[in-house]
Amino acid sequence: MSGFENDKINLMTDLRGKTVLITGSARRLGRLFALACGRAGADIIIHHGHSPAEAESVKDEIASLGRRAWILPADFSQPENASQLIERANELSPLYGLVNSASIFEPLSMQETSLGDWNNHLNINLTAPFLLSQAFAKSIAQAAVSGGDDNISGRIVNILDWRALRPSADHFPYTVTKSALAAMTKSLAAALAPRITVNGLALGAILPPADNSSAKDKVIEAVPAQRWGEANEVEDALLFLLSGPAYITGEIIHVDGGRHLI
Numbered sequence: 001m002s003g004f005e006n007d008k009i010n011l012m013t014d015l016r017g018k019t020v021l022i023t024g025s026a027r028r029l030g031r032l033f034a035l036a037c038g039r040a041g042a043d044i045i046i047h048h049g050h051s052p053a054e055a056e057s058v059k060d061e062i063a064s065l066g067r068r069a070w071i072l073p074a075d076f077s078q079p080e081n082a083s084q085l086i087e088r089a090n091e092l093s094p095l096y097g098l099v100n101s102a103s104i105f106e107p108l109s110m111q112e113t114s115l116g117d118w119n120n121h122l123n124i125n126l127t128a129p130f131l132l133s134q135a136f137a138k139s140i141a142q143a144a145v146s147g148g149d150d151n152i153s154g155r156i157v158n159i160l161d162w163r164a165l166r167p168s169a170d171h172f173p174y175t176v177t178k179s180a181l182a183a184m185t186k187s188l189a190a191a192l193a194p195r196i197t198v199n200g201l202a203l204g205a206i207l208p209p210a211d212n213s214s215a216k217d218k219v220i221e222a223v224p225a226q227r228w229g230e231a232n233e234v235e236d237a238l239l240f241l242l243s244g245p246a247y248i249t250g251e252i253i254h255v256d257g258g259r260h261l262i
Helices: 003-008 028-039 052-064 079-092 115-147 172-192 213-222 231-243
Strands: 019-022 043-048 069-073 097-100 154-161 196-203 252-255
Touching (some): 019 079, 028 043, 028 052, 028 097, 043 052, 043 079, 052 069, 069 079, 097 115, 097 231, 115 154, 115 172, 115 196, 154 172, 154 231, 172 196, 172 252, 231 252
Parallel strands (some): 019 043, 097 154, 154 196
């Protein structure tokens, strides 16, 4: 990276010299998170479940920023794959941060939810973040012991939804698992302190669909801000939690234009 590019990195969100694993980072919000961290100077472990071409595209974009990137595929519908991912990532570069972004979001009511649907949401949206966080915490502790450096620390950010703290009947298995992930965020913050901070981002209307403008308008009818969130607003919130004060843990920041208030 050139000196000019270094100068462009905001010192308040400086992730140079750090490696961040972002699950589900081949597409949509995960991709946005990966590129934001890359622009902040981080090297990125790109995880995907079934999007190899998109993952390669993200890797190329991160490389164009002068950062290193690696791709690790893993199907989180099989929990053992999540358990192994942290070890595989640390073999590439010691991890500083974990962003649990991968999830499935299906418009199922309670009556429509089969046991298979329930277990799939549970495995991907909740069990995988638990196993990843558990393995991440173990790896940070081991790095501190083996390196003889008690100052080694890490950050976990769980990607939530405004529905997690205002559950309703729609998207039933998704909402239940995200609500559980919100509770786990706070429990992990207490369990993993003081070495690791754990926080959450509860998102609202971000990245509108490419078509159907009437549907786009309907989504924001109940949003006090009366607009869709912009990519940079989500990026800034994530970078704050990854690089900001380490005295902040167990917090859930809503980036939803006030939707959780209604």
